[in-house]
Amino acid sequence: MQTNSWIPLFPDQASSFAWQVDALYFYLIAISVAFMIPIVAAIFFFVVKYREREKYATPEEMHGSIVLETVWSIIPFVISMTIFLGGAIVYFTQYRMPDNAMQVYVVGKQWMWKIQHETGQREINELHVPVNTKVKLTMTTEDVLHDFSIPAFRTKADVVPGRYTYLWFEATKPGKYHLYCAEYCGLNHSGMIGSVIVMDQPDFEAWLQGNATGTTPVEQGRDLFENKLGCASCHQGGATQRGAKLEGIYGKEVRFVGGGSTIVDDEYLRNSILNPGSQVVEGYQPIMPTFKGQVTEEQLVSLVAYIKSLSGVTGNTAAQPAAPAANTSAGTGSNTAANSNK
Ligand code: HEC
Ligand SMILES: [Cu+2]
Structure with a gap:
């Protein structure tokens, strides 16, 4: 730099x-x-x-x-x-996240940053982005609290186990910039560093071509959903359908057995997979097994991306609730703010 x-x-x-x-x-x-x-x-x-001129002097009244x-x-x-x-x-x-941003997924792990692009490219401790383009990061961690920090962009956000936080930026100068973990996260915290590489659009296109993997997060999510995890056996339409319909739910309101409702966002989808019993959708039986411990954070990111794609939503989602400013350890708990985007 x-x-x-x-x-x-x-x-x-x-x-x-x-x-x-x-x-x-x-x-x-x-x-x-x-x-x-x-x-x-x-x-x-x-x-x-x-200064003292006279012992026990009384000053003039004021x-x-x-x-x-x-x-x-x-x-x-x-x-x-x-x-x-x-x-x-x-x-x-x-x-406040911009509407029309390029989407990147970040998973923190002691002691590295694992990054995946919407077009499938994966990187570790490096993030390649095009210049003059809004980039939105959806971040979580497999273990402890980390903090994704890019000083040259003057931004950072905590990366918190069990939930998604978001960060966005628009790089204005091609170059290589430091990426840090800015939350003490154990023995090799100081080694949890990397680079953000900002490239001109043509260079970035070339980089994407050169690192194509063939499968995007949505495709990985579909594979997990239909084959590896067997979600489809309950969720695919038809006579055997026992689970809620997932097409078109993103950004819509769902009602729960026993009252209450929420707007479907990333956080809700994640929670539905890990703790299905905590929010049972109205009109359904609580028969969905938990997938806690059976899916990695990266698989969850893919599943969420796939379920969003069923609503025609790619990564370009509308404003997410604000991430707490870095290093505020107290959660804001405001993560259910309405997301009216579809
Ligand atoms: C045994 C059948 C079954 C399997 C397997 C299953 N589900 Fe479900 N799922 C359900 C049922 C029933 C509901 C509705 C009741 C509830 O909310 O728990 C549901 C609800 C959901 C919801 C919330 C839907 C809404 O409208 O708000 C999501 C998201 C979801 N499942 C995703 C998945 C994913 C992803 C998998 C695979 C990892 C999966 N399910 C596997 C039966 C299943
Ligand atoms: Cu860290």
Whole structure:
């Protein structure tokens, strides 16, 4: 990675929103400096001016000043609101997923990043993407908490066991950028690194050609569904159908036995495969066996991609609920936000 910036060691600005993060960062620094200088100056001034001249001196009485108090309330209020607005803008641009993004699946594992493209190409600790294209990552982990972090893109998100989190970016400069795990995840955490390789469109096409595997996640999912895991025996239409219909359910509302409902999203599909008993679809018997421990995270990603494809949804899904900002260990629990996309 080249650091051709005016501050030594400062990472490249290589994504569409990198400048926003930097602008907010320098704004915060500017405000801190603007407060620090007068405060330190005042400390020295008062130390001298009010030094002890006389034992037990009583200072002159002082009454409040409305003007002074108004000024020192309003100025900090305005400053804190600008910080809040700046932070909110950066947060919304980063954690609301764009509609028309290229889809990539990421599975973290002690201590590597396993990546699969929608067109089937697989990579480990490398992510090849085209320049000036929105890329959305759907991420989970096979073991512990990790955090997918690309400093040059000024973005990162926790990768959490048992659920999907999302990250998107649009790279603006071809090049090779550091990829880190930014959440301490055990002995070789520091080795859980890699590169994001941003390529011009023709180079990227050539790379895709050169790494074609023949099977896409959707095709792998179909194979698991129809052959390896036997889902089709219950879910395929016809006389033997005992499971819920999966065609067209993505983005729709489902109702559960015993009340409650949800909008079908990735998280729900994942949970339906691992904990079918937890949300039994209205009108069906709780006969679906759990597949917990029988499918890997990568197989789950393929199954979810396949079931989505039955609704005509490819990876280009609408805004997902915001991922929690990196390193907030408290879950947001807001993962059921409506996803009205179909
Ligand atoms: C023994 C029959 C059976 C098998 C095998 C089976 N299912 Fe199911 N599945 C059901 C039934 C019955 C339901 C509805 C009741 C429920 O929600 O548990 C269901 C519900 C679901 C739902 C939720 C559907 C909705 O409308 O919300 C999904 C998704 C699903 N199954 C996926 C799978 C996948 C993927 C596999 C294979 C890994 C699989 N099922 C294997 C019987 C089965
Ligand atoms: Cu890690």
